[in-house]
Amino acid sequence: MIVCSCHALTHHHIEAEVAAGARCTREVSAACRAGTDCGNCVRNISAIIRHARAQSEIIVLETAV
Template identity: 50%
Template sequence: MIVCLCNALTDRQLEQAVAQGARRPREVYAACDCKAQCGTCTRMVLGMIRDAVLQPAAGEATMAAG
């Protein structure tokens, strides 16, 4: 699905950039060889980053409890 209309970036491209270590929106855009234009998608990008950061923490809590 296209998330960034200005740069025609898909959710998969953005998720891949985050999976490769991008932790700020500008890092995500840079990994996709572009820059934010209108900024409408920035909120979605931030959500992807937060999810990526929180998922490993949730997994660690589960392993510690088990």
């Protein structure tokens, strides 16, 4: 799914930046320019970041048990 139309970035691009260590929309934007033009995708970027954090917390909790 296209997240950032201005730069033709998909959710895979955003997920890759989060996996590489981006922790907020500013860091994702700095890495791949998503959200730096019109800004319509910032909410979707935030949602992808939140989802990735939730998934990593679940993984950490499961491995801790």
